[in-house]
Amino acid sequence: MIPELGQYALVLALCLAGAGAFAGLVGAQANNARWMRAARSLPMGQFVLTAIAFGVLMHAFVTDDFSVGYVARNSNSLLPWYYKVSAVWGAHEGSFLLWTLIMGAWMLAVSLRGHVLPPRFHARVLGVMSVLNLGFLAFLIFTSNPFDRLLPLAPLDGSDLNPLLQDFGLVLHPPLLYIGYVGFSVAFAFALAALLSGRLDSAWARWSRPWTNITWAFLTLGIALGSWWAYYELGWGGWWFWDPVENASFMPWLAGTALVHSLAVTEKRGTFRAWTLLLSVSVFSLSLLGAFIVRSGVLTSVHAFAVDPTRGMFILVFLTLVVGGSFALYAVRAQEMVSSVRYGWHSREMFLLVNNLLLVVALAVVLLGTLYPLAYEAVTGGDKISIGPPWFNTFFVPLMMALTVALGIGPLMGWKRTPLPELRRRLAVAAVASVLLSVAVALVVGSDLGAGAVLAVVLGLWVLATSLIDIRRRSARGLRRVPAAYWGMQLAHFGFAMALVGVALTHTLSVEKDLRLEPGEQTEQQGVTFLFKGVVDARGSNYVAQTGLFEITDGDQRLLLKPEKRRYLASNQVMTEAAIDAGLFRDLYVSLGEPLGEGAWAVRVYVKPFVRWIWYGCLLMALGGIMAVADARYRRLRVREASRLAAAGAAS
Amino acid sequence: MRVKRRNRLITVSFVFIGAAVAVGLMLMAANENLNLFYPPDKVVSGEAPTSTGIRAGGMVLAGSVQRNSENLDVRFVLTDYKGSDFEVVYTGILPDLFREGQGVLVQGQLGEDGVFQAASVLAKHDENYMPPELEGMGA
Structure with missing residues (x-):
C-alpha cells in the first residue's frame, strides 16, 4: 500500500505544479495579488509532496520491498543499508525522482528567499519554475514511474545494485550534480521573468547572481566528484574520457562559467545585458540537453541508462518546447535592449568578453564533438562513428591556455579603462616572475617535462603571480577591507590554475604499466618498488573477493596496498577495486587484472604525479563560488532593496 | 557612438572568428579523428x-x-x-x-x-x- 502513496503524492505534486504555473504566470500578467500569493506558496506543497514520494521510495528500498519493480532491479537483501539508501538514485527512475526533489527544493528556496523581489517578478519566476517542474513530474509519472509493482509475482530477492555504484563517490555524485543541473533553472526563470515583464535593466542580474554562483559551485563539485570516482573505481586510472555523458555535464559548466562572468559585468556595469539573458537561457537548455543525452541512450556511452525510446521522445519534445519558447521570447524582447555603456580596449569588460568568447567557443567544440556522431548517423543513414579524446584535446587545450592568459590579465584591469603604463609594469613583473619560477620548478622536478607541461606550469604561475600582484594592490588599505567576493574570485581562479597544472603534469609525467607479475616478483617505476606478495581470499557482505598484497617501498617509506577483485554474489558481476596511495605530489595506483595461471596475475601499476591537483583545484573553484555568495554586500543589498521596496509600497 | 560602434565591430568579428574556427574543426574532424x-x-x-x-x-x-x-x-x-x-x-x-x-x-x-x-x-x-x-x- 505504501508505494501507491508515493505515486499519489507525485500526482498531487503534478497538480500543484500546474496550479503554480497558472497562478504565477497568469496571476502576474493580470496583476492579481491573490493568485500571485498562491504562486509564492505553492512551491512548498510541490516540495513536500515530492519529498513524501522520495521518502516512500527510500522506505521501499530499506525494507526490501521487492514487489516494487525498481527496487527489485536495483537492490538486494544483502546490500549494506547505506547503499540501499543511495540505490534510490542508482538508476533512471529514482534518479529522476531525486531530480524533481531537488527542483522542488530550489523552488522552495526561491519562494522563501525571494521576499526582496517585486511581487510580480517573484510570481513570474516561480511560475516559470512551476512550468518546468510540471514537465519533470509528468515525465516521471508517465514514462518513468519508480513505483510500478511486480504483482502478483514479486521476486524473493532483488537483482542488486550495479556494483560500480556501490561506492561512496556515487552516493554523493548524482545529488551534487543535479543540484547544479537543476539549479540553473533559477537563472533561467529569472531571465524569463525579466523578459516577460519587459523589465530589462540590470536589476534581475543582481538578483540572479548569487543563485547562479552557488549553482555553479555545486555543478563544479559534482563533476569533480564524478571524475574522482571514475579514477579510483573504474580500475584503470583515467579521470576524464570525453564521453558523451561527461560532456553532457561539462557543457552546462562551460556555459555556466561564462554566465557567472557576464553576470558580473551586467550587474556592475549594466552592459552585456542581452548576452547575459541569452546565456541564462542557454545554460539551462544545455542542462536539459544533457538530460536528453543521458536518458535517451542516443549516444554510445559507458554511463548510459537502459534505453527507452519513449523517454527520449518525451525529453526531446519538452526540450524543444522550453528552448524554442524561451528563445522566441528572447528574440521578441531582446531587441528592446539598447545598452549605451562604453568601455575601452584595455578594460575589465573587454577581458570578460574575451573570457566569454573563449568559453563559448570551447562549448561549441564540446557540443560539436558530442553531437557530430548523431548527425553523421542521420546523414549517412546508419553509419556509426565516434570522436575520440585526441580530437577534443587538440582544440580544447589551446583554448584553455588562451583563457588562462586572459585570466591573469583580467582582474588587474579596472572597469571601463585602465591606465596603460601602470598595467604594463604589473604584467611585466608577473610575466618575468612566472617564467623564472617555472625554470626553478623545472630544475627541481629534474625530468624533461615536454613543451606542453612547461607551458602549463608557466601559465599556472602566471595566474599565481598576477593574483598576488592584484591582492597586494587591493589590500593596500588593509586586508579587512577586501570583500569576500574578491577572495572568492581569487580562490576560484587559483583553483582553475591548479587544475590546469594538474592536468598537464599528470598527463605528461604519469607512468602506466600493465604487467604480468608472479608472487615474489617486483617492479620498479619512478624509483618506487612494487613487490607482489600474492593474492588471498576475502569476503564482504554481498561479495567475495581476491585481495592482492603489494608491498611498496618509496625511499625509506614502506606501505602495503591491497587492491581487490570482487565478485558480487547476486549479479555475478566482477569488479576491480584499485588500491591507491594518495599524495599531494603523486598517487601510487595498483589494480588487479585477471589471473594468468600458476599464481601469476595481470597487474596495473601506475605512478600518477599531481593527479590530485585536478580535484583540489575544482574544490577551490567551488569554494570560491560559495565564498562569493557569502559576501556581506549581497546581504546589505537585500536589506536595502527590501526597505526600498517597502517604502515604494507604502508610497503607492 | 564611435566607441560603441567599434565595440560592436569587435564583437561581431570575434563571433565570426569563433564560427570560422568551429567550421574548421568540423572539417578537420571529418578527415581525421573519426572512427567509423x-x-x-x-x-x-x-x-x-x-x-x-x-x-x-x-x-x-x-x-x-x-x-x-x-x-x-x-x-x-x-x-x-x-x-x-x-x-x-x-x-x-x-x-x-x-x-x-x-x-x-x-x-x-x-x-x-x-x-x-x-x-x-x-x-x-x-x-x-x-x-x-x-x-x-x-x-
Missing part, C-alpha cells in the same frame, strides 16, 4: 579498411578466449551469431565486464590477414545496457 564503426559482417566481407583506425564490435564467441601464459597477450573471436566472425588480438588487461557471450567494442586496426589489432577493448558498464552499435546481435 564496422559490424562483423563488414569486417569479414572486406568493406572495413585495413591499417587505419576503426572501431568494430560483436559478441565474444564462447570458448574463443585464449590467454598467453607468458605475457598479457589475449586472442578472442567476435561474432554476430549470423555466420560472420573475426579474430581480435589485444595486449593488456581486459575490462571487468568482458565475458564470453557479452557484447564488446574494440578500437584499433584491421590487419591485412583479417585479424583485428585492438588498442582498446570496451565492455559495457551495466548488464542491462547494450551499446547501440551492437543492437540486434544479442543472443
Whole structure:
C-alpha cells in the first residue's frame, strides 16, 4: 500500500505544479495579488509532496520491498543499508525522482528567499519554475514511474545494485550534480521573468547572481566528484574520457562559467545585458540537453541508462518546447535592449568578453564533438562513428591556455579603462616572475617535462603571480577591507590554475604499466618498488573477493596496498577495486587484472604525479563560488532593496 | 557612438572568428579523428579498411578466449551469431565486464590477414545496457 502513496503524492505534486504555473504566470500578467500569493506558496506543497514520494521510495528500498519493480532491479537483501539508501538514485527512475526533489527544493528556496523581489517578478519566476517542474513530474509519472509493482509475482530477492555504484563517490555524485543541473533553472526563470515583464535593466542580474554562483559551485563539485570516482573505481586510472555523458555535464559548466562572468559585468556595469539573458537561457537548455543525452541512450556511452525510446521522445519534445519558447521570447524582447555603456580596449569588460568568447567557443567544440556522431548517423543513414579524446584535446587545450592568459590579465584591469603604463609594469613583473619560477620548478622536478607541461606550469604561475600582484594592490588599505567576493574570485581562479597544472603534469609525467607479475616478483617505476606478495581470499557482505598484497617501498617509506577483485554474489558481476596511495605530489595506483595461471596475475601499476591537483583545484573553484555568495554586500543589498521596496509600497 | 560602434565591430568579428574556427574543426574532424564503426559482417566481407583506425564490435564467441601464459597477450573471436566472425588480438588487461557471450567494442586496426589489432577493448558498464552499435546481435 505504501508505494501507491508515493505515486499519489507525485500526482498531487503534478497538480500543484500546474496550479503554480497558472497562478504565477497568469496571476502576474493580470496583476492579481491573490493568485500571485498562491504562486509564492505553492512551491512548498510541490516540495513536500515530492519529498513524501522520495521518502516512500527510500522506505521501499530499506525494507526490501521487492514487489516494487525498481527496487527489485536495483537492490538486494544483502546490500549494506547505506547503499540501499543511495540505490534510490542508482538508476533512471529514482534518479529522476531525486531530480524533481531537488527542483522542488530550489523552488522552495526561491519562494522563501525571494521576499526582496517585486511581487510580480517573484510570481513570474516561480511560475516559470512551476512550468518546468510540471514537465519533470509528468515525465516521471508517465514514462518513468519508480513505483510500478511486480504483482502478483514479486521476486524473493532483488537483482542488486550495479556494483560500480556501490561506492561512496556515487552516493554523493548524482545529488551534487543535479543540484547544479537543476539549479540553473533559477537563472533561467529569472531571465524569463525579466523578459516577460519587459523589465530589462540590470536589476534581475543582481538578483540572479548569487543563485547562479552557488549553482555553479555545486555543478563544479559534482563533476569533480564524478571524475574522482571514475579514477579510483573504474580500475584503470583515467579521470576524464570525453564521453558523451561527461560532456553532457561539462557543457552546462562551460556555459555556466561564462554566465557567472557576464553576470558580473551586467550587474556592475549594466552592459552585456542581452548576452547575459541569452546565456541564462542557454545554460539551462544545455542542462536539459544533457538530460536528453543521458536518458535517451542516443549516444554510445559507458554511463548510459537502459534505453527507452519513449523517454527520449518525451525529453526531446519538452526540450524543444522550453528552448524554442524561451528563445522566441528572447528574440521578441531582446531587441528592446539598447545598452549605451562604453568601455575601452584595455578594460575589465573587454577581458570578460574575451573570457566569454573563449568559453563559448570551447562549448561549441564540446557540443560539436558530442553531437557530430548523431548527425553523421542521420546523414549517412546508419553509419556509426565516434570522436575520440585526441580530437577534443587538440582544440580544447589551446583554448584553455588562451583563457588562462586572459585570466591573469583580467582582474588587474579596472572597469571601463585602465591606465596603460601602470598595467604594463604589473604584467611585466608577473610575466618575468612566472617564467623564472617555472625554470626553478623545472630544475627541481629534474625530468624533461615536454613543451606542453612547461607551458602549463608557466601559465599556472602566471595566474599565481598576477593574483598576488592584484591582492597586494587591493589590500593596500588593509586586508579587512577586501570583500569576500574578491577572495572568492581569487580562490576560484587559483583553483582553475591548479587544475590546469594538474592536468598537464599528470598527463605528461604519469607512468602506466600493465604487467604480468608472479608472487615474489617486483617492479620498479619512478624509483618506487612494487613487490607482489600474492593474492588471498576475502569476503564482504554481498561479495567475495581476491585481495592482492603489494608491498611498496618509496625511499625509506614502506606501505602495503591491497587492491581487490570482487565478485558480487547476486549479479555475478566482477569488479576491480584499485588500491591507491594518495599524495599531494603523486598517487601510487595498483589494480588487479585477471589471473594468468600458476599464481601469476595481470597487474596495473601506475605512478600518477599531481593527479590530485585536478580535484583540489575544482574544490577551490567551488569554494570560491560559495565564498562569493557569502559576501556581506549581497546581504546589505537585500536589506536595502527590501526597505526600498517597502517604502515604494507604502508610497503607492 | 564611435566607441560603441567599434565595440560592436569587435564583437561581431570575434563571433565570426569563433564560427570560422568551429567550421574548421568540423572539417578537420571529418578527415581525421573519426572512427567509423564496422559490424562483423563488414569486417569479414572486406568493406572495413585495413591499417587505419576503426572501431568494430560483436559478441565474444564462447570458448574463443585464449590467454598467453607468458605475457598479457589475449586472442578472442567476435561474432554476430549470423555466420560472420573475426579474430581480435589485444595486449593488456581486459575490462571487468568482458565475458564470453557479452557484447564488446574494440578500437584499433584491421590487419591485412583479417585479424583485428585492438588498442582498446570496451565492455559495457551495466548488464542491462547494450551499446547501440551492437543492437540486434544479442543472443
